Amino acid sequence: MIELENVAYRYSSGDALLSDISLKLAPGSFHFLTGPSGAGKTTFIKLCYGALRATSGAVRVFDQDVKSLNRDGVAKLRRRIGVVHQDCQFLDHLSVAENIALPLTTTGRDTQEAREDLTELMGWVGLTDRAAALPPELSGGERQRAALARGVIMSPDVIIADEPTGNVDWEMSQRLLRLLVELNKMGKTVLVATHDLSLIRAAKTQVQARVLRIANHRVQLAGADL
Amino acid sequence: MRLFADLKALIVRDRRTDGIVPSSGFTAHLVILSAAAMAFLAVFALALSLASGRLAVRWGDELAQSATIRIVAPVEQRAAQTETTLRILETTTGVAFARALDSSEQQALLEPWFGSGLDLEKLPVPQLIEIIQEDNGFDAAGLRLRLAAEVPGATLDDHSQWRAPLVQSANRLKALGVVSVFLLAVTLAAMVTLAANASLAANVQVIRVLRLVGATDGLIARAFVRRFTVRAFAGAALGMVFGMISVLLLPSASEASGFLTGLGFQGLEWALPLLIPLFAATVAFFATGWSARRVMGDLA
Numbered sequence: 001m002i003e004l005e006n007v008a009y010r011y012s013s014g015d016a017l018l019s020d021i022s023l024k025l026a027p028g029s030f031h032f033l034t035g036p037s038g039a040g041k042t043t044f045i046k047l048c049y050g051a052l053r054a055t056s057g058a059v060r061v062f063d064q065d066v067k068s069l070n071r072d073g074v075a076k077l078r079r080r081i082g083v084v085h086q087d088c089q090f091l092d093h094l095s096v097a098e099n100i101a102l103p104l105t106t107t108g109r110d111t112q113e114a115r116e117d118l119t120e121l122m123g124w125v126g127l128t129d130r131a132a133a134l135p136p137e138l139s140g141g142e143r144q145r146a147a148l149a150r151g152v153i154m155s156p157d158v159i160i161a162d163e164p165t166g167n168v169d170w171e172m173s174q175r176l177l178r179l180l181v182e183l184n185k186m187g188k189t190v191l192v193a194t195h196d197l198s199l200i201r202a203a204k205t206q207v208q209a210r211v212l213r214i215a216n217h218r219v220q221l222a223g224a225d226l
Numbered sequence: 227m228r229l230f231a232d233l234k235a236l237i238v239r240d241r242r243t244d245g246i247v248p249s250s251g252f253t254a255h256l257v258i259l260s261a262a263a264m265a266f267l268a269v270f271a272l273a274l275s276l277a278s279g280r281l282a283v284r285w286g287d288e289l290a291q292s293a294t295i296r297i298v299a300p301v302e303q304r305a306a307q308t309e310t311t312l313r314i315l316e317t318t319t320g321v322a323f324a325r326a327l328d329s330s331e332q333q334a335l336l337e338p339w340f341g342s343g344l345d346l347e348k349l350p351v352p353q354l355i356e357i358i359q360e361d362n363g364f365d366a367a368g369l370r371l372r373l374a375a376e377v378p379g380a381t382l383d384d385h386s387q388w389r390a391p392l393v394q395s396a397n398r399l400k401a402l403g404v405v406s407v408f409l410l411a412v413t414l415a416a417m418v419t420l421a422a423n424a425s426l427a428a429n430v431q432v433i434r435v436l437r438l439v440g441a442t443d444g445l446i447a448r449a450f451v452r453r454f455t456v457r458a459f460a461g462a463a464l465g466m467v468f469g470m471i472s473v474l475l476l477p478s479a480s481e482a483s484g485f486l487t488g489l490g491f492q493g494l495e496w497a498l499p500l501l502i503p504l505f506a507a508t509v510a511f512f513a514t515g516w517s518a519r520r521v522m523g524d525l526a
Contacts (some may be wrong), residue, residue, distance in 0.1 A: 081438035
């Protein structure tokens, strides 16, 4: 599904952030990506959905080499990947419902059926009564759930979340985790970048997850200490 | 294909692009105001160009078909020399009609300078003979030689000396009007590009979010292009209406003679300013499209 082969990423100054990374995220798998701040978790994630190009090596997503795609090609690729950022990235002039439906709107799939799915989805993340609110009016947890809803509204094959619990309390992070586990049980491939080890430990009781750790510019499979 | 999609998005409201970019009051007003001002000025530049063109044609046509012979002779010889001149003209190829102006006509010509009640008999005013030429004209050099031989007091003025600079001036004024319209279009394009750049720069985060959810650059560009094109069209339409009303309120050429009073449109020319909003919209369409794609290219 997502495959990295000898991938390296260097800053424009030439300093290496990631190097010699080779791994596969199999369909239906659940991965955590952890590591200290500045280790390159966000960069790794951006490489996976085409927001950044590897300096060397190949990133293949759905059997397509990301490097060979033009910007429109990357845009179409992203329709199959649900991305959830820590800062959520909403359009503040649109309501919560409009933000969640944005992937449908921009791809012309905003049909009556999709609207019904949206209503169902908003119920799933517990935001039905916040549909008309503007993003700045939401709490941290509500924002993350709305971002997750937007990430899955296109029924993507892959969900990538970058520090989704970074701005929420423990209870809310568990709620978000349950939603991600539920998506994985539906067959979605899930990759979650987090520095919150307690979240990983909690997840391991609910789902079979592999933990990847970035250290010394490389991605390694984390040991049993997690 | 992309151009077709862009054009279609202009005409047909696209739910995918409507509202995804937040409204930006400042740039919106800037574009509308600029387009209105440019269109207002363009109406006058167009009127100037058309009026100059008409003037050039009128001067060229009217003066090219006429000539004058001036007879300066002692009073007792003036009638004889006039008679001789008219006889020569009758046998000159290319002269369609010739006649001597009577004293009342000559008096009317001099009235603006000397006032009414002028007694021409007491003044050494030359006798004027008006000549209307046939389409092919006459041989001015040959006629001058004949007159020099037979009528020593006659001088032929075929208007060529002062007609050419006048026609040239009018034609240059016409070209100046066209250049002015072109410069206004360039200025409008620059204004729209600046405003679009400002709007795009202010909406970088919006562009990032739209890309994140899978929007193509073409779709994002269309959202900006439509907005700026519609604003430029609306502003230019407003400016055009005010410009046309202003031209309409100018004194008409019939009220008093002179070039400036002829500034305006005639007949079907009134339809030409209607093209200005379309032209402004076209300029905005391409300027914003170019700007949007450049900014998004830089963001990649």
